[in-house]
Structure formats: structure tokens, C-alpha cells
Amino acid sequence: MTSTMDLPTQRDTDSLTTTPDTDIPPSDLDRAAPADAAPDGDTSSSDGEDTALDELSDEDRAALHATWDAEIDTIVRADPHTVLLAQNVRATDAEADEDTTANFKTHGVKTAVNGYRDYDTGAIVVTEGQRRVLNAREAGCTVPVWMKTPPPADERKATIERIVNQFIENEPALRRSLTLADTARALQQLAAFNLKPAGIARKLALGRKGKTYVENVLRAGQSELALKASERYDLDLLQAAVIAEFDEAGDTDTAKELILTARTAPNNFAQLAERKRTERADQQRLAALTEDLTEELTAADVTIFDTSLAGHHGDARSLDRLRPTPEHEPHTELTAEDHASCPGHGAWIETDHHDEQGNQIPVAVYGCADFLAHGHALSYAPASRADFTPAPTSTGIPNDHESSDDEDAAEQADEVAAARAAHAAAELDRRKAAIIRKWVIQNNKDWDASAAPRREWLADLVQRKTAPQGAQMFLALQKAHGGYALRRAFERNHPLAMKLIGLQVGATLADLTAKVAKAPTAGKATLYDLFLTLCAIEADLSRNTWRNPWGSAREYMAAIIGWGYPASDVERKVVDPETEQEVIAAQLGDLPTDPTSDGGTTAEGDEADGAEAPDDADHAEVEDPADDPTAVVDDVDSAGADDQNDTETDHADGDAADGTGPEPVKQDTNVEAELTGPAI
Secondary structure: OOOOOOOOOOOOOOOOOOOOHHHOOOOOOOOOOOOOOOOOOOOOOOOOOOOOHHHOOHHHHHHHHHHHHHHOOOEEEEOOOOOEEOOOOOOOOOOOOHHHHHHHHHHOOOOOEEEEEOOOOOOEEEEEOHHHHHHHHHHOOOEEEEEEOOOOOOHHHHHHHHHHHHHHHHOHHHOOOOOHHHHHHHHHHHHOOOOOHHHHHHHOOOOOOHHHHHHHHHHHHOOHHHHHHHHHHOOOHHHHHHHHHHHHOOOHHHHHHHHHHHHHOHHHHHHHHHHHHHHHHHHHHHHHHHHHHHHHHHHOOOEEOOOOOOOOOOOOEEHHHEEOOOOOOOOOOOOHHHHOOOOOEEEEEEEEEEOOOOOEEEEEEEEEOOOOOOOOEEOOOOOOOOOOOOOOOOOOOOHHHHHHHHHHHHHHHHHHHHHHHHHHHHHHHHHHHHHHHHHHHHHHHHHHHHHHHHHHHHHHHOOOOOOOOOHHHHHHHHHHHOOHHHHHHHHOOOHHHHHHOOOOOOOOHHHHHHHHHOOOOHHHHHHHHHHHHHHHHHHHOOOOOOOOOOHHHHHHHHHHHHOOOOOOHHHHHHHOOOOHHHHHHHHHOOOOOOOOOOOOOOOOOOOOOOOOOOOOOOOOOOOOHHHOHHHHHOOOOOOOHHHHHHHHHHOOOOHHHHOOOOOOOOOOHHHHHHHOOOOO
């Protein structure tokens, strides 16, 4: 008798790996089958328990077969150690795992496996559900078996049938798991009964990371934006929880930027979230310092210029671009003290400066609101001139003086051209310096933010059972080299490794040694060796690593990337460094870098009055929303991808080109269209 219905089976979430019948994982069908197996598969005695099947009479054997026939299409509970596993298409992850074993210890096996009775031996053979059997063996609980008819005698047909059934059993496309929203609602209902995350995790037997999992689900469930983004863009739980964190804190712009990053550059997600957390605290500190500086300037009767007043072109200029008067020699310094009595004296408050520790700080940059009106001159202007405007030639001169006038005009033109070229070169150097400074500051922030996700990955790595492929060669090369990082870790008793492996504060080297000594297998011992070595190199990394990586740092980053670490863009610079020349070329684009290439004008083709190329080295400008990479998702109800593209085009020669604007997140046009279309 064969059932026409199909019992729901436990979902195996690991990916399916099929191998041909000539190269499949071994089953345990060839082990000694229990000739005295009870008909119902349990450990209780039966009529035929003490009698070998081949010794039974025809009458008794027929009765036993009749009993087994009656099992078909029913559920029997069997000892997982007595059932046999058929060959299986699953080769990868075909073993017990800690989380499932822990769940079975608490709840037992809730979903039956599929199997049949071998009428020649009496053994139960499981065809679908090998992982449930293996975990049940570890958990020490029985396994429910939905008994099927034995396979056909034709080996070819039987094998085809087995492979098809096992494929259907494990194919994720045929199953639908709970959505994050459904999971969140379920856990919220449990939390409503005053169950804490740890208690919920225990009741659900979620394993070692169960508490963290429940916390993340509950956090994600508090944000409608996170839940809908998760469902729409297939974000993982951790991403949804982080997005909810910022959304619930009122920082919706960052939440949307994280959604975009998760879709377009997921390797940068963790690093971006960590950087935003740091920036949130830094902004509070910076706001307080800016308020103090504002009060200080106000008390000193210094006019504070609005950021809409540019200090690098037009009437207003910063003092470092001016000299006291046209009569002063070019490049004569104009100090803030000397300029204090000028009616145009004032200062911009800029917040893009950093102290020696790399902390962002506000700085007062002094300047003049109208340098021409108050008698000053551009620092590079020719002698006796305030700017680069050529002096007018004389009029009404007799003809015999025309040649002399032409010579004077030519000489004057050469003088102005030389001054303009020097001025343009200085401004270009300012731009290059600003680009590099911004590049260093931004990547330093990103590098600092990358440490936490990278070390969390190392902490997870040591929880595995064996070291990843290639670990032995990596270890051999590191030990042969015996670099400074390893020696320092040995001398300091591996402080980072002890922290990441979970030892309590105050643990000693003896505690670490005892833990390593308990490695159950040679593979685990190798994993410990790898972990200690990686932690030693990790502890030696610094802010300078991304910019000037040394040998062991490159080998370390290349190795962990190869072992599955999703390195962010700044971390990948360790393996493939970026040069200052490449950064400058990328920012300047096709703008001329030779100050004389356009006839002596500046890189931006300034007017004759000495208007200068935009430069953020010393002055903050009004931020245009188009320069913000999150502008694409600022208003998901109404903004469009075309608007974003148009805005970027309009500002192609502005802040984004000269390195003064925020570095945009790499975006995908299709994703932008999705994010800016219907409301999330």
C-alpha cells in the first residue's frame, strides 16, 4: 500500500550538493543490520526479537511480514542508532550541528523522516532525513519515521526514485520559510508574556547564539522600514536589525543609506553601520566644540561668515590667499592680528579639520569680506596690483610712441600670465592636498569602523570544528617568517585572542593553554593555531595599514577574504593598495593639471579678476543635497532615479569633482529605481 499524501518534513536549510552515484557519500547500509529489530522500530521486545529471521518458519516469517506491511503509511518511533541511512545526494554539511542537536535535546524530532523496512533484515532504512537522524543520535532522542513501501527490486529504478525524492526533500525552491515579519510577530507575542530574549531562546532551543538572534528579530520588528525593506530586498536578519536601530533612533537618512548599501555594496554594510555609530557620538562632541568656538569669536567681536560666502573666489577671500596691500611684495603674509582692525575682518567656522588623534574639530579660518574694497591684494597678484586684471594702456599717445606702448603691453601681459600661472599652480596644489586629506580622513574612519566586524568574524571562526582549507600553508609561512606581530603576541600572552575566544577579563595564559589543550581533534588544534596567528596579526594592524600595507598584513587580509570574510572596500585596499596619484586623477577627471595648459588660467578657467578653483581645504561650502549619496532615498515616495542622475550631472564639476563633497556610495541604477519608486 502506498500513501498518496506527503507528510511535511523538516526543512534542511543548507544548500543542496548533488554528486553522481559513482561518487556519493557512503551510507551505513553495509554495517551489520539488526536481525532482531522489533517491528515498530522501538527498543521493546517482540515475538521475533530473539529469533534470527532466517531461522523463522515460513508461517512466522509471513506473520512478521504482515506486521511490517501494516506499518506502511504510519509513523513509528525508532532508535536513531539502529536505523540505517541510505546513500544521499547531500555531501556538504551532511553532519550533525550544535544548534539542531540542542533543539532536539529540548523538543525532540518534530518532523518525521522517510524510510522503509528492509524485509530481509528487519532494519529500518531512512532515505530522506539523514541530518535529523544524525542530530537525533547526538541528542539521544528517538526519531519518528514515516514508513514507506520498500523500493522496487530494479536497482536502476530504485536509485532514480531515491535521488528524485532526496532532491525534492532538500530543494529550497520548493519551500517557503517564515518571513522576518512573521518571525518577529511570533517572538513579540512570546515577549508579551514577559519572556526575556534569553528565555525565548531557551524555550525555542535556538542554540549558542539564540539570545542574539531573538534580540535582533525583536529589534527589527520595531521598525516598519526595516521589515518592509527586508521583505522587498531580501535583506538578512542582521542587516534588518541594524537598519531598525538607526530608524528607531530617528536617523532615517542613515537607515535608508544602509538599505542602499545592503543592496549595492553589502561588503561595506557592517563597516558603514559601525562608522555611523561613531559619527553619531562625534557629531554631538563636535556640536559642543562648535558652540564653544562660536561663543569665543562672538565675545571677541569677530564677524562669523555664513558658509554661503565663499572664501576662494569673488569678493571675499581667506587671509592665506591675500597680502596686506598691492604695494607689498607678492606672497607677503597677512595675519589675523594685522587684519583685525579691517572693517571686513571675520572668520568662517570649519568643521572638517582634525586634531593629532584624528578627532574632528572646528577651526576658525579668518578672512576679509571684500578684499578689493578694503585695499588688500591677492597673494599671487603682480606687484602693485590687487588682482590679475591687466593695467589699462595709455590713450591719446602720439604715433611715434605706439611701438613702446606695444612693448609695455606685451611685457605686462607676460607678467600677468606668469602671476596667474603661479596662482593657478598654488590653487591646484591646494586641491590635490584637499583631495588627499579627505581621502585619508574618510578611509581612516572606515578603517576604524571595520575593526569590530572583522574581529567578530574571527570570534566566529574559532567556533568551527576545523580550520579552513589552506590554513596549514598559511601557518607554515607565517611561522617561517616569524614576524614582529607574532613575537609581540607571544610576549604579551595573546591578549586579543583571549578576549575573542571568550575568556573572562583577568584570564591568564594558563587558561588559554588549558582551552587549547582540550581540542578534541587534530583539526580543532590546527584551528586554534590559526586563530592565535590571525589574532596576532590583527592586533598589529593600525590606521596606516590600508594606506601602506606590509607583507603579513596583505597575507592576512588575502587569507581571511579567501576564507569567506566579506571585506569592505577599505579593507580590500590592504590587498590592492590605492596610490595618491590614482586618487587625484580620479577626482580631477579630465581637468588640466598643468596650470599653464589653458593659457595661464586656473584649472576651472577663472575670470581675469582672479576667481579661483573651488577648494574645500580651508572653507566649508553649502552642502547641496545632490552631493549626499543618500539623496537617492531621502524621499522614497516621490524621488526618482532620473532626478538623481540629473542632479549628479549638474554637479559633475562641483564638489564631487574636486573632492570637496562626500564620497558617494556605489549605486546600481536598477536598485536606485526600486528605492525611489513605490514607498518602502
